[in-house]
Amino acid sequence: MALGTSHRLQDGVEAVETMTRFAFAILALASGVYTYLGVRSILDGSATAVFFAALIYSSAVSVAIYAFWTYMARFYPHVTGTAGRAAMLGVMALGCAMIIAMSSWLNAAALAGSAALEQHLAETLEDYTADLDQAHQNALAAQSLLPDIQRTQERFQRLADQERETGALTGTTGAGSVVQLLSQMASQLTELENGINASRERVTTLFDEGRKHLETMRTLVSAPGAINPRADQFSAEVVGLSGVITSLEQTSIAPSVKRAAEDLSLGFIAPVADGRQADLATRQDQVMETIRSSVAAQSKVLSQAADQILERKPVAERRFVPLSSAEAVLRYAGDFIPSWAGAISIDILPAVLIFMLSIVHSTLRRQEQRLPFAERITAAELLQALEVQREVRRHGVDIEAAMDAAERTEAADQSNIASFDLSGKGPRKGPPA
Secondary structure, X not given: OHHHHHHHHHHHHHHOHHHHHHHHHHHXXXXXXXXXXXXXXXXXXXXXXXXXXXXXXXXXXXHHHHHHHHHHHHHHHHOOOHHHHHHHHXXXXXXXXXXXXXXXXXXXXXXXXXXXXXXXXXXXXXXXXXXXXXXXXXXXXXXXXXXXXXXXXXXXXXXXXXXHHHOOOOOOOOOOHHXXXXXXXXXXXXXXXXXXXXXXXXXXXXXXXXXXXXXXXXXXXXXXXXXXXXXXXXXXXXXHHHHHHHHHHHHOOHHHHHHHHHHHHHOOOOXXXXXXXXXXXXXXXXXXXXXXXXXXXXXXXXXXXXXXXXOOOOOOOOOOOOOOHXXXXXXXXXXXXXXXXXXXXXXXXXXXXXXXXXXXHHHHHHHHHHOOHHHHOOHHHHHHHHHHHHHHHHXXXXXXXXXXXXXXXXXXHXXXXXXXXXXXXXXXXXXXX
C-alpha cells in the first residue's frame, strides 16, 4: 500500500513538472505586463523613452521573478536539514520582499490606479465642499444681526414720529432737537441695514458661483473615460473655487458692523436743546440723555455680537496636490485592499506551489525510510540486478561461494573485535590438575 502511494506521488511530481514551469512563466509574464502599465503611469518624458524604459524594466522583473521561483522550486523541497530549511525560508522571505518592492506595488497601481485617483478627487471634492459651506456661513453670520438692527431702527423711527405728532417724550409736539436726534439714529441704523442686505446679495452670488464649480468637479469625478484629462480639468476648477472661497472670506460685513456699532456710541452728537421755554429745554436734555444711554447700550450689544462673528474659525487655506496613480494607490491603500491582495498574490503564488512540492517530497522520503530494500527497489532496478547476475555467471563466478566467503570474512572480522559485554561469558576455568 505504501509502495503504491509513493509511486503515485512520484508520478504526480513528474507529471506536474512541466505544468509548474508553465505556471511560473505565465505568472511572471502577467506580473511583467502589469508592472509595465504601472511604470508607464509614473514616468515622464517622450513617449518613446517611456515605452522602452517601461519595457526594459518589466522584462527584467519578469525574468527575475521566474528565475527566483525556479531556483526555489529546484532546491527548497530537497533541503532536509533544519538549519538549511530555515536558511532557505529566510532567502524566500527576502526574495518576496524584493518582489513586492520592485513589482507588486506597480501591479497595484495598474490594477487600481484610476480608481485611487478618483478616490483622491472625490475626497478633495468633499473637503472643498466643506470649505465653501464654512466660508458661506461665515459670510452670512452678520445676517443674524439684521433683526436686532431693524428692530432698533424701527423703534427710533417710531419714537421720532410719536414725538413729532404727539410729543410723547417731551410733552410738546413738533420737529425739535429730540426728533432730530431720533431720526439721526434711525438713519444710521438704516444705512447699516442696507449694507448688510447688499452684502447678502454679494454672498449669494459668490456662493452660486462656487456651487457651479462644485457641480463641474462632481461631474468630472464620476465621468467615464481616462482619468488624467479629468484630473487636469479638476485642477482648473479647484483654482476657480479657491478664488470664490477667498472672496467669500473677504465679503464678511462683520468688521463693518463692529465699526458702525462703535460709531453709534463714540460718534453720538446730541443737538442743542432748542426749546424756547426753560422747562422744555430741560425736558429735551433729559430725553436726549436717555437716548444717549439707549444708543450706548445698543452699540455695546451690536459690537459684542460682531466680535462673536469675527471670532469664528476662518476657512483654512487648502492646496490641491495632483497625484500619480502609483502615489494614489499608496496613499489610499486601505481602500483598495482587494487590488493590493491580487497584485501581491500574482507574484507570491509560486511559493504555495513550492510548499506543496516540499510536502510531497518530505512524504516520499519518510515512506522510503520505513520500507525494506526489497519493497523500495523498482522493476527497472530489479531487471538491472538480474542482468548483472547473468553477466557474473557468464564469466564463471560462483555467486553462492562468493557470498559464503564474504560471510566467513565478516565473521572473522567480528571475532577479532574485543567485546566488553561480560554478561554472556561463562566462569573462568582453573589450571589443570
